[in-house]
Amino acid sequence: QKEVEQDPGPLSVPEGAIVSLNCTYSNSAFQYFMWYRQYSRKGPELLMYTYSSGNKEDGRFTAQVDKSSKYISLFIRDSQPSDSATYLCAMTNTGNQFYFGTGTSLTVIP
């Protein structure tokens, strides 16, 4: 079983839609959870960083962690064409083992 599972998509939504991106994981020791956005031919860019369970909001982005279900989500409100990218989840415990999902490709259609 993979440490982190992420649906690759692709996901295509109209502009203004609410987008939900998800990852599941198997290791209950994970405590730090991240979402990265990667535009085509660019490096991953950190979007959200959360510790343990709960929600974190930053503008149109909300990260949600449910440790009991081993499930994390990223919500994008009022999606824009500029949100079109691949979104990677990542997680770690306090060690050097850092696990990435394979990424979900999102296209927001004007």
Place this chain on the structure above:
Amino acid sequence: NAGVTQTPKFRILKIGQSMTLQCTQDMNHNYMYWYRQDPGMGLKLIYYSVGAGITDKGEVPNGYNVSRSTTEDFPLRLELAAPSQTSVYFCASSLGVGGAKYFGPGTRLLVL
């Protein structure tokens, strides 16, 4: 701050050639990493370093070498390039264990 910078942006190598991918960060991060990204395969850790003079293998270290003589620089060396090393290589840094990683723009490598 420039963050994490990588050179070159793109390179074509012939089988058996060698090259060094450069990575520099100006955030005074102790931890630095090299990843490769292949389509549909996610990011795989090649090597990492927890400080100057200290390096360790990641998930896919074969065919690569690293050194860390300064806090800022973490070059990745490819010896005897093989087609399987065709990939996009990303350098990253973080402040500490568990810290968020900041990535460079990547080096695209094609081995023919």
